[in-house]
Amino acid sequence: MTCLEDILKVNNLTVSYRTLRGKVKAVENVSFNLGKGKILAVVGETGSGKTTVGLAILRILPPNAVIEKGEIWFNGKNILDLDEDAMRRIRGKEISIIFQEPKITLNPVLKIGEQIAEVPIEHLGLDKKEAYRLARMMLERTGVPDPDRVMNSYPHELSGGMAQRVVISIAMILRPKLLVADEPTSALDVSVQAQVLDLIQELVRETGTSVIFITHDLSLAAEIADEILVMYYGKVVEYGDVFEVFKSPKHPYTRALLNAIPRIGFRGRLKSLEEMINE
Amino acid sequence: MKTNKIITMLIKNEKLIELWRHPNGKIGIIISVVLVLMAVFAPLISPYDPNYPDTANRLAPPSIKHLLGTDQLGRDILSRIIWGSRISLSIAFLAVFVTSVIGLVVGLVSGYYGGKIDTLLMRITDIFMAFPRLVLALAFASALGPGIYNVIIAISIVYWSFYARLIRGVVLQIRNELYIQAAKAVGASDVRIMFRHILPMVTAPLLVQATLDIGGTILLASGLGFLGIGVQPPTPEWGVMVSEGRRFITHEWWVSTFPGLFILIATLGFNLLGDALRDVLDVKLKR
Numbered sequence: 279m280t281c282l283e284d285i286l287k288v289n290n291l292t293v294s295y296r297t298l299r300g301k302v303k304a305v306e307n308v309s310f311n312l313g314k315g316k317i318l319a320v321v322g323e324t325g326s327g328k329t330t331v332g333l334a335i336l337r338i339l340p341p342n343a344v345i346e347k348g349e350i351w352f353n354g355k356n357i358l359d360l361d362e363d364a365m366r367r368i369r370g371k372e373i374s375i376i377f378q379e380p381k382i383t384l385n386p387v388l389k390i391g392e393q394i395a396e397v398p399i400e401h402l403g404l405d406k407k408e409a410y411r412l413a414r415m416m417l418e419r420t421g422v423p424d425p426d427r428v429m430n431s432y433p434h435e436l437s438g439g440m441a442q443r444v445v446i447s448i449a450m451i452l453r454p455k456l457l458v459a460d461e462p463t464s465a466l467d468v469s470v471q472a473q474v475l476d477l478i479q480e481l482v483r484e485t486g487t488s489v490i491f492i493t494h495d496l497s498l499a500a501e502i503a504d505e506i507l508v509m510y511y512g513k514v515v516e517y518g519d520v521f522e523v524f525k526s527p528k529h530p531y532t533r534a535l536l537n538a539i540p541r542i543g544f545r546g547r548l549k550s551l552e553e554m555i556n557e
Numbered sequence: 558m559k560t561n562k563i564i565t566m567l568i569k570n571e572k573l574i575e576l577w578r579h580p581n582g583k584i585g586i587i588i589s590v591v592l593v594l595m596a597v598f599a600p601l602i603s604p605y606d607p608n609y610p611d612t613a614n615r616l617a618p619p620s621i622k623h624l625l626g627t628d629q630l631g632r633d634i635l636s637r638i639i640w641g642s643r644i645s646l647s648i649a650f651l652a653v654f655v656t657s658v659i660g661l662v663v664g665l666v667s668g669y670y671g672g673k674i675d676t677l678l679m680r681i682t683d684i685f686m687a688f689p690r691l692v693l694a695l696a697f698a699s700a701l702g703p704g705i706y707n708v709i710i711a712i713s714i715v716y717w718s719f720y721a722r723l724i725r726g727v728v729l730q731i732r733n734e735l736y737i738q739a740a741k742a743v744g745a746s747d748v749r750i751m752f753r754h755i756l757p758m759v760t761a762p763l764l765v766q767a768t769l770d771i772g773g774t775i776l777l778a779s780g781l782g783f784l785g786i787g788v789q790p791p792t793p794e795w796g797v798m799v800s801e802g803r804r805f806i807t808h809e810w811w812v813s814t815f816p817g818l819f820i821l822i823a824t825l826g827f828n829l830l831g832d833a834l835r836d837v838l839d840v841k842l843k844r
Binding site: 336338340341366368369370371374375377379382383384386396397400401445 | 736737738742744745749753757758
């Protein structure tokens with residue numbers, strides 16, 4: 279599925295974590311491509327290595343992680359070969375990330391305005407006034423009511439949905455080419471989830487940003503993604519077009535996952551994944 | 558600007574009121590504010606020139622004319638104490654400021670980068686912490702020679718390692734927070750993360766430790782003055798005054814006692830204030 283329009287190409291990425299009991303492979307031989315403006319859903323259960331893939335693309339893995347092998351081609355450059363300074367210039371400008379918990383993603387002692395304005399100040403060298411103006415515009419764009427008040431607030435004064443809008447503003451302010459969204463709606467109230475999801479979709483469509491959407495929610499993946507990649511114990515078990523995967527899942531794990539979604543009207547017991555894989 | 562956040566917060570909101578309601582805080586505030594005012598307005602409030610020898614009234618006991626008596630040269634002790642507060646407080650504030658800055662930078666770098674840099678810096682602090690404070694200060698003060706600035710340098714050399722340790726501890730706690738990772742993820746530089754994102758979190762424990770150490774520093778500076786290797790006579794420094802009155806302690810007790818009493822009050826005042834600050838800002842320093 280390689281084409282010239284690919285913004286990201288991951289080849290055989292293998293990441294381990296050094297632990298007290300030796301090395302543990304978190305991600306093994308993961309490969310995928312992502313086209314311009316496309317949305318790829320990375321689906322898997324907790325501990326399947328989906329977040330590790332996301333962190334590896336920004337090279338912000340924890341210090342005990344080792345990238346064993348593989349290549350991450352972004353915009354024609356293997357970002358694993360870049361030095362730290364070049365990488366820093368990519369983060370936040372060309373590749374952004376949205377974390378799961380908006381409240382702990384924001385620094386509790388800095389005002390919202392400063393945290394958004396920081397990005398254009400660092401990357402574009404804007405002066406404070408310009409950067410704040412840009413930040414305010416971005417907040418307005420993400421549908422924050424009363425952006426002036428929010429600019430002057432601290433994170434604890436905001437609701438979860440509002441905080442996630444701020445985090446999205448930070449991620450999208452420089453119109454990055456690639457957005458890694460690591461379960462951006464999981465920590466939010468159900469009523470807010472849909473709004474935030476719509477917002478992300480709207481923004482990336484507007485800016486032509488490609489998205490790696492990390493989630494454990496298959497129905498969510500089906501709803502927004504163009505392609506889907508299912509991970510299980512650090513390995514890719516299914517990768518392809520969303521419709522294809524949902525119509526005819528090839529791997530038993532994917533089938534099991536799909537069967538694990540409870541349906542209204544279904545009576546009887548839902549089987550555990552192990553039971554279904556063993557069948 | 559953000560560095561002063563805690564301080565501005567103290568000034569304008571309920572923390573100051575809370576501090577005032579704190580039983581130790583009230584005494585601490587009163588003592589330290591009075592001492593600072595005394596130092597600032599020394600020329601206005603001191604009844605005599607601190608170095609004017611009233612030879613007719615040498616070693617005069619406390620009276621209406623000389624409230625705290627006079628010393629062996631006939632100098633008014635109250636005036637000398639008032640002028641001495643300038644010396645003691647400026648040594649204390651400057652030394653604590655220098656130590657905070659050094660400790661802050663070392664602690665931030667050490668805690669943030671970790672690894673070899675951390676090991677190296679922490680072994681250096683170990684060396685400095687291995688000596689008793691007074692002994693180390695004595696050694697450096699005598700090596701540097703007498704004078705106010707050398708006293709400040711000597712005290713800073715003694716104290717910086719404690720600040721480095723304190724700051725490093727706080728940095729280690731917050732280094733792995735998600736918001737630090739998130740700041741990294743938007744491309745913030747290390748310097749920016751250290752000074753914009755981590756520094757504000759460090760201000761509260763730093764402020765508490767600095768306030769507590771102002772008392773300790775006054776005591777240490779007076780100790781050096783007393784031993785004759787700090788500030789030199791005839792400068793009206795409290796430690797020097799205690800030392801000069803030593804010879805007359807049996808009969809003319811006021812010469813040594815009053816400056817000594819002020820060392821006690823000043824140390825006590827800043828310690829109480831620091832103690833109350835710790836409670837109010839909810840800082841845990843013991844680790």
